[in-house]
Amino acid sequence: MGVGSPSPHRNWVQNPPPNPGKEAHQRETYQAFDHLQQLFHDHCNALVAKQPANDLEVIRRAPATRTVGKSWRKRGPRRRGLRCASGIQRFSWTHVEVALRMLRREARLRREYLYRKAREEAERTAQERKDKVRRALEENRLIPTELRREALALQGSLEFDDAGGEGVTNHVDDEYRWAGVEDPKVMITTSRDPSSRLKMFAKELKLVFPGAQRMNRGRHEVGALVRACKANGVTDLLVVHEHRGTPVGLIVSHLPFGPTAYFTLCNVVMRHDIPDLGTASEAKPHLIMHGFSSRLGKRVSDILRYLFPVPKDDSRRVITFANQDDYISFRHHVYKKTNHRNVELTEVGPRFELKLYMIRLGTLEQEATADVEWRWHPYTNTAHKRVFLSAE
Template sequence: MKEYLYRKAQEDRLRSIEEKKDKLKSALDENRLIPTEVRKEALQLQKLLEFDDEGGEGVSSHIDDEYKWAGVEDPKIMVTTSRDPSSRLKMFAKVVSHATHKITSAFKSLVHACKANSVTDLVIVHETRGQPDGLVVCHLPFGPTAYFTLYNVVMRHDVPDIGTMSEAFPHLIFHNFTSRLGRRVSNILKYLFPVPKEDSRRVITFANQDDFISFRHHTYKKTDHKNIELTEVGPRFDMKLYMIKLGTLENESTADVEWRHHAYTRTAKKKKFLSVE
């Protein structure tokens, strides 16, 4: 774990240097004033630019350690709830995982048990007054841990004309996750699911709009050679990322924050974090 965190810190330092080099190169190419934040290091950065070449970007990173078996082996997911769950929360956990795991152990013991049994992801759902309102995805054994707020949760039995829940591995659709953070979030969610067979008729969609992610779950069938018919099987809900931490839940109090959503204090147009406009 220490080696992984050291590697991540080194990547952050190198990324900062690369960003400064890009600013310097852009200023020199466009014959503009060198930005104030890189002026002190301009000569040193210019020497580094002389050794740059193309083709080495993204060769290896800490993400290769986090998800090195993704797509090679099927994920092994543990879904559980906060303590003393209501019947509604247990039902929501069941449709998220197809099986409810009611576990009331402390996080440290729970995470250690998951690691010992080769669980790849621990998913915890939370509630307030019987309404599911939080989702935590902890990737094992190194992390990251992503925290989402849930909105507009509609249970399976509340979806009109509900279809039958298929057991086939689903095809995944990710829409508008185009920023660096967006790609990070799509990976965290994507690797919760096994690789589907080509003939699977089950589809799960994660659609991002204004940093709210809509989760929808459908099956489909061909009605003729040109058309298909979609049937929603639920549940449906919206989710919003508010934090990503390095590491796993048992180290939550000391883990470094990779990204955190901050409330806006100005009236200017809000920035979209998961997409590039």
């Protein structure tokens, strides 16, 4: 090695050999840091959503610069805080840990719920297969072709089944376990940039559901709406859509895990269209559910009736959901007794028709990932002949 030749050790220090393991570890570290930073910002937004309006302001300071020698260097962004009536609350990594625990808990509860749903669906499918074999044996008919290979095994398992245990536990026990114990908390909002008629319709829906609250949509995203509703204990989120000023869609999303039902609105008549109606009663109404005899019909009936609290016996307010040919007619009345035999009905409004076209198992922001429980297929050859909400 000559006098002017560079040292091999120096070259190795300046240009170290590639280390794939170290690079992968650094890449994973950067990804984890980015994920924690996103969780931190989401947690900040959740804290902001919990605070009352005009009482809290998020402080965001731009990165400052300072002179070091003769060169300019950027100083990192200052700490982020909340300015409220009590002063400034600073965030630390403790808040990130709290956010991580909250997300882990929500993910765990969601996994447990999906596991129970999967087990229930498997048990229901097995029970339907056994019922088909039982009916074929009782009526002395041929066993269905798809069940002939396992007919003997199904017949053997029928000996251990007894009557009276159908429908005891199902997903309704998990989704609506507090129904009848605690009053539902309903939040009503609209699509973005609503017209004046859609705002009127949202106000009238607020009068339909006792204790409901209406929220202006503004520029809020669906995910932010759902997170704010979960943080404030909202049980159901209703979103109304329109087309050229006419309400055409209603989404009912049950929180925190679902389901989410999608309805089409038609023949909408609002209270604002009828003069001299007076004030609407806000008492807890009695419900009339008519024509929901199929399994899907009972599912839709549960989604709709659990939006209302338990009424008192002396309530004079009645709300009707009447199904006919899969069109659900909504009517709102109050009644009074004229004598010991006759009752006088007065329609309060609004009135409209609902047409179900989809049910998803998740909440509203999980539209891209949630499983579809049921979907209406209008372009099949027998779509105009079939009814789904009634067994007739």
